[in-house]
Amino acid sequence: MRYIRATVSGVAAILIASVSMAQEPEIDAFTGFKKTGDWELVRANCIACHSTKLITQQRGTAAQWLAMIRWMQAKQNLWQFEPQIEDKIVAYLAENYPPQDDRRRAAIPADLMPPNPFAPETHPVPE
Numbered sequence: 001m002r003y004i005r006a007t008v009s010g011v012a013a014i015l016i017a018s019v020s021m022a023q024e025p026e027i028d029a030f031t032g033f034k035k036t037g038d039w040e041l042v043r044a045n046c047i048a049c050h051s052t053k054l055i056t057q058q059r060g061t062a063a064q065w066l067a068m069i070r071w072m073q074a075k076q077n078l079w080q081f082e083p084q085i086e087d088k089i090v091a092y093l094a095e096n097y098p099p100q101d102d103r104r105r106a107a108i109p110a111d112l113m114p115p116n117p118f119a120p121e122t123h124p125v126p127e
């Protein structure tokens with residue numbers, strides 16, 4: 001009886017483990033990326049210049065991820081992507097690293113802030 005109970009709970013544990021594995025993708029040991037979908041495209045294109053933690057700690061919608069890519073292309077020599085490749089990279093990022101409510105506090109209203117010494121009025125940006 002004891003043996004049967006142990007076997008039943010063992011089988012249950014394996015079932016629970018495999019169900020939860022199906023929900024949470026495995027993490028790649030080298031990059032830290034979730035190994036799901038088109039993660040290998042992200043590995044191929046996003047690890048040359050900076051730590052992958054810069055990516056895995058970031059969150060965003062597809063539009064926000066695309067804006068980061070456009071900024072890197074404009075300012076940081078990130079190469080251009082074929083549109084189909086770019087769509088897959090952005091979809092992977094937005095699906096696996098989406099916005100989360102608990103990650104940032106709301107902005108403080110301007111009237112509760114001290115004056116900003118670096119504001120453009122006091123430090124005009126050179127043309």
Ligand code: HEC
Nearest residue numbers: 045046047048049050054055058068069072076077078079
């Ligand atoms: C050609 C070099 C290069 C490649 C390749 C590259 N990046 Fe970047 N990225 C940068 C630089 C430079 C920064 C600024 C680093 C810093 O702030 O220290 C940056 C910053 C970032 C940030 C932080 C943005 C922020 O607001 O703080 C994220 C997220 C990011 N990259 C994601 C990606 C993703 C996703 C890819 C693949 C599509 C990628 N990077 C590929 C150069 C690159």
